Amino acid sequence: MIAVNTPTKTYGIGAGKATDMTAVISAVQDIGKHAKAGTIIVEKSTVPGRTGEFIKDTLAIHRPHTHFPILSSPEFLSAGTAIRDLLYPDRILIGSSLSSRSATNSLASLYHWLPSSKIIRTSTSSSELAKLVSNAMLAQRISSINSISAICECIDANINEVATAVGMDSRIGSKYLKAGIGFGGSCFGKDIRILMFLAEELGLQEVVRYWESVLAVNEWQRRRWVEGIVKALGGGLRGKKMVVLGYAFKKGTGDVRESLAGNVVKMLGEERPGCIVVWDDGCESEVLKEELRGLEGARVEENLYAACDGADAVLVCRELETSSTDANPELEDPRPFLNHPSEIDLLDLQNYLSSKSHSNLNKDDPLGRLYPEPACEDEENCAKCERSEQRHKGKINTKEAQTIDWKRIIMGLKAPRWIFDGRGVIDRAEMEKIGKDIGVEARVVEVGKVPLI
Template identity: 35%
Template sequence: MRISMIGTGYVGLVSGTCFSEFGVDVVCVDKDAGKIERLNGGEIPIFEPGLDAMVASNVAGGRLSFTTDLAASVAASDAVFIAVGTPSRRGDGHADLSYVYAAAREIARAMTGYTVVVTKSTVPVGTGREVARIIREERPDADFDVVSNPEFLREGSAIQDFMRPDRVVIGTSSPRAQQVMRQLYRVLYLIETPILFTELETSELIKYAANTFLATKITFINEVADLCEKVGANVHDVARGIGLDNRIGRKFLHAGPGYGGSCFPKDTLALVRTAQECGAPLRIVETVVDINSTRKKAMAGRVLAACGGSLEGKTVAVLGLTFKPNTDDMRDAPSLDIVPALVTAGATVQAFDPEGMAEAKPLLPEITYCEDAYGAMTGADVVVLLTEWNEFRALDLDRAKALLKAPVMVDLRNVYTPADMVAAGFTYSSIGRPAPEAPPQGDTAEAAATPSSAPA
């Protein structure tokens, strides 16, 4: 079987590569000739653990290739996946489907024989029907079906998510299209992965409902964390206490500065707009969007408080800029709200991120970028732990204290344990946990203890 993957962004490149790992012949197509040239030269444009090796092995095996020639690729394909961007549209926040519809028109002109056209991009309900209408308008004689096959890939663990997913969702009522999709996902059938066949609209809504529910779960625990700070409770213990209930589950109950990334912000907003247009507003989701936006902007206030109410003339070390670890993705990262607020308050910001600085520099040009975490902390008045990269979980705190003007840490990911940080001599604040008490004077054994990392 041969497929075309239209778009070599995060979803298209990962999905195309993983299909080739299944033994499918895959051609990834993109209009960006420079990107295709780099891919053909072995250069991967995104950071995703394990992707470079998998691309290399499948290119060498002849199952994966890259081209700008959409027409030739589509003409030879059994299925064509649309995996182009659907960013939030300026003005109303709805998903911008212009790239999806443009791809549909080009695919229509290039198809030969029966073709399954699959929307892999995250698209609002009704998009699949519109794609079918566009193709029929362009090619009244075309023999095709449109299928919805949403992706559920987490950046940083996308290959594992594709190769061993919780489920695969396929929206189509066509037996022919179902057979093609079953063949594509045959490897997953063999390991008994749940594969759910639904109507087109149901599949499209499942993707939005899933992401919105997870965003709601994050926002819920963030608000609980704020309450914990007021009443002296510990949000880690609250999250564990409720997460052990199988009806709730432990995942996505980690308090922090708010959700970001390429999916949750735009998908929650798009679902809100769809619901409003249909006359069935999702008030819970509307509130989630508002709370998350406000929360990210408010995080700079925690740094301000840790520095005595003023950042004028002070230096802030920021560790981590990407929206999460194991990715170079800066889309809607909390740092894009927090760092400018620190600069506006008068601070000089020194930052380090293991993978995201190339992406961050055009977005945050006003700060200094350092070679490592210790370089960022040199001469700083406070260190802010903003993204929980593994290398930040076991910092040499004695070295950090020697580099900082004052041993002050604002941990927005709850990586460290409050009691251990105070024992190490730090003034420490985190999210949703009681303020630690200073150890008794003269208790040198505890004061010398090395802090341990807590799960974030």
């Protein structure tokens, strides 16, 4: 299984759009040199179309008379729920050529606990493209609803009400119809750019322009949000303390690649505020400090209340898993392909695992296929061991974090106590009630409900 990094090229032809295939090429070369004849090769990495053909041609150079079945089986894991996604996938996609049907059956047999209806067999090219299109379509929905949020702000409509009404149409559905400051992370934008580069190579300029607009709206929404904040605070941020809650690109992960908050912090920095304080209970402080290195006035604060104390404005840049005021707490994971395992699903998996004869089965290694990691030679001074121990003790465990005390935060803010919700996770009415109960005014600005600019 080839599961290596496939970032966007930063140089040369296709820079900013094409896939950097360096790691894939290296892996294929190693396979060609050392693998047994007939070894099944599976693309797991997100790759552009025709990669299967490229792998076949590369192997032919190293082993010209050796047959290697080449399959495409992209992963659809989501950060924060990867294990659950592996055990209870919505679908398993396997792409192959007509000559590799036997290999397809072998790969499908790894998923014994899944009904055959969940295993989709396609051509190699269809499988490669389906992965890209899946992410691109989700990103497109986000940009679509964000474009409508701008209209809502101008005509005094409520974007949540519009999204609910539209989402109840069974042909559309409600997933990914939540207005906010856009999409981030290392997948959506990258995969759209891969599609754009492919369309460009094929001479499909209208297709290129369409997907360019999805990215443009995403960037515009974020810029528009920051401009609205600056306007609300008097047209400038000189000397003001700005607090950014949430830096990872989504809740449930410490991944800061292509972080929305990172873009926001940089845009805020252009206004030269007194300081920008970043808090994220799901990220390690050292990671955040490295992200903010070189940004004047930006710093990390591990204590939420210390971060917000004396702030001129609080900006919510991702879902807050510890918040007691989530507007829709039942929508913990808004992915359209999430399957919540039933008791029958759990029993089926348990029976399947019990039927295995592995003597070393345990709860951490149910399939008996993992090798123990070698013991650390210097546990006392090893930073990795220290972080691991902290996780086990709950010091870096967002799932067990305490509920946010918004009353305490509001009391600590400078009047007029601005809270800008960029993710649609703050209950405005509840915030205003908290402020009223303690004799102050809390001003909550929600995307798509209150005009920002």
